[in-house]
Amino acid sequence: MLHVMIIGAGAIASTHIESYLALKDRVSIAAIADVNLEKAQRLMDDYQLNARAYSDYKEALRQETIDIVSICVPPSLHCKIAVDCLHAEKHVLLEKPMASSLAECDAILEAAQSAHRLISVVAQSRFISSTYHIKQLLDDGICGKLLYSQAYSVWWRGGCYYDLSWRGRWETEGGGCTLNHAVHHIDLLTWMAGMPTEVTAIMANLAHTNSEVEDLSMALLRFENGSVGQITSSLVHHGEQQQMTFQTERAGISLPFDIQCSKSLPNGFPEPDPLFAEELSKKYHSLPPLKYEGHTGQIDHFINAIENGTPLITDGIAGRNTVEVIMAIYKSASTGMPAKLPIQKDDSFYTQEGLQATVPHYYQKSKSIDTQQPGKISLASERFHS
Numbered sequence: 140m141l142h143v144m145i146i147g148a149g150a151i152a153s154t155h156i157e158s159y160l161a162l163k164d165r166v167s168i169a170a171i172a173d174v175n176l177e178k179a180q181r182l183m184d185d186y187q188l189n190a191r192a193y194s195d196y197k198e199a200l201r202q203e204t205i206d207i208v209s210i211c212v213p214p215s216l217h218c219k220i221a222v223d224c225l226h227a228e229k230h231v232l233l234e235k236p237m238a239s240s241l242a243e244c245d246a247i248l249e250a251a252q253s254a255h256r257l258i259s260v261v262a263q264s265r266f267i268s269s270t271y272h273i274k275q276l277l278d279d280g281i282c283g284k285l286l287y288s289q290a291y292s293v294w295w296r297g298g299c300y301y302d303l304s305w306r307g308r309w310e311t312e313g314g315g316c317t318l319n320h321a322v323h324h325i326d327l328l329t330w331m332a333g334m335p336t337e338v339t340a341i342m343a344n345l346a347h348t349n350s351e352v353e354d355l356s357m358a359l360l361r362f363e364n365g366s367v368g369q370i371t372s373s374l375v376h377h378g379e380q381q382q383m384t385f386q387t388e389r390a391g392i393s394l395p396f397d398i399q400c401s402k403s404l405p406n407g408f409p410e411p412d413p414l415f416a417e418e419l420s421k422k423y424h425s426l427p428p429l430k431y432e433g434h435t436g437q438i439d440h441f442i443n444a445i446e447n448g449t450p451l452i453t454d455g456i457a458g459r460n461t462v463e464v465i466m467a468i469y470k471s472a473s474t475g476m477p478a479k480l481p482i483q484k485d486d487s488f489y490t491q492e493g494l495q496a497t498v499p500h501y502y503q504k505s506k507s508i509d510t511q512q513p514g515k516i517s518l519a520s521e522r523f524h525s
């Protein structure tokens with residue numbers, strides 16, 4: 140039995156608790172830590188957990204037998220807390236984004252390597268059957284070369300979303316919708332299409348006046364193999380009709396699941412290729428559904444890696460890759476020039492301080508509250524169920 144501590148008892152903590160409870164024959168929650176002790180205690184009461192609440196996670200690290208730590212605190216605290224937990228020889232499941240700079244991602248990777256412990260960055264959309272199966276179709280090679288990839292990560296948030304104190308500040312949130320919302324879609328894009336070598340972007344804050352950060356960015360990507368891509372990140376899209384699209388030589392495949400296949404008429408105009416569409420669709424529907432989806436799927440995968448040494452598909456390198464694409468978007472949008480990847484250590488966009496000195500600060504935050512009204516939150520992974 141593996142023992143878990145959850146650090147941060149806010150909005151996403153319940154999702155972690157429910158996932159660990161779904162796997163309770165292999166893992167047990169030993170502690171919840173939050174600087175606001177009442178919040179940790181409330182979660183323990185709500186879920187009737189036989190665990191201890193702490194206001195200081197370091198005290199829990201000293202007092203409890205813990206194998207895994209789930210880190211569910213605001214992004215600017217990810218690096219410090221992850222490094223502390225890794226130095227204490229715990230395996231770490233770190234909420235997205237991995238950190239708010241590449242320098243911090245590298246500090247986490249170094250701590251994991253020197254402690255010989257695993258780090259997994261939450262990318263729960265990879266553990267949705269539809270997503271997982273599209274990755275398999277693309278990897279299979281049957282569709283031919285990947286030509287164009289698109290992530291359309293569009294959300295809608297009211298102005299009061301940014302009243303929460305850590306949101307809407309470059310220093311504490313690390314960025315806007317590109318870092319904190321599109322992170323899920325950008326993770327899927329890098330997983331399926333690989334890393335771009337050049338990014339050209341623009342960004343703006345169109346509708347959130349209690350926030351320094353962007354609420355919209357649009358980026359064009361160039362990949363080493365010549366293929367291209369596009370990412371839209373937004374908090375101003377009514378209806379949140381999110382989509383991922385992959386155009387290959389023989390088919391266009393989308394999430395939520397859709398397949399379109401064209402072949403050429405003698406004059407070059409398209410006609411549908413229903414036979415190939417049918418073949419692909421059959422292949423997709425014949426793939427077995429994942430046993431666990433979303434956070435539970437990722438935690439199951441993480442436990443397997445800890446117990447059996449199976450390779451992690453959501454490791455620290457994957458988490459860092461996503462942050463690197465996002466930093467390239469910020470760099471290009473702030474400088475008005477294409478940004479080359481990889482981003483070097485002497486680049487100002489390698490550190491949070493360098494980023495903060497260069498990015499636009501759209502509005503000064505005038506309202507700040509410590510806790511938001513409890514209520515439903517929406518998760519990216521919910522969009523991709525077919």
Ligand SMILES: NC(=O)c1ccc[n+]([C@@H]2O[C@H](COP(=O)([O-])OP(=O)(O)OC[C@H]3O[C@@H](n4cnc5c(N)ncnc54)[C@H](O)[C@@H]3O)[C@@H](O)[C@H]2O)c1
Pocket residue numbers: 146147148149150151152172173174175178194196210211212213214216234235236261263303319516518519
């Ligand atoms: N995977 C997803 O779909 C998803 C969804 C929502 C949030 N998140 C991520 O989860 C993280 C937390 O977001 P949230 O919405 O739950 O935020 P939240 O503000 O609701 O909760 C954060 C909690 O961390 C606590 N905290 C702050 N500093 C702490 C410290 N030093 N030690 C212990 N606790 C501390 C706060 O008191 C608060 O209870 C963020 O990184 C966010 O991006 C992920």
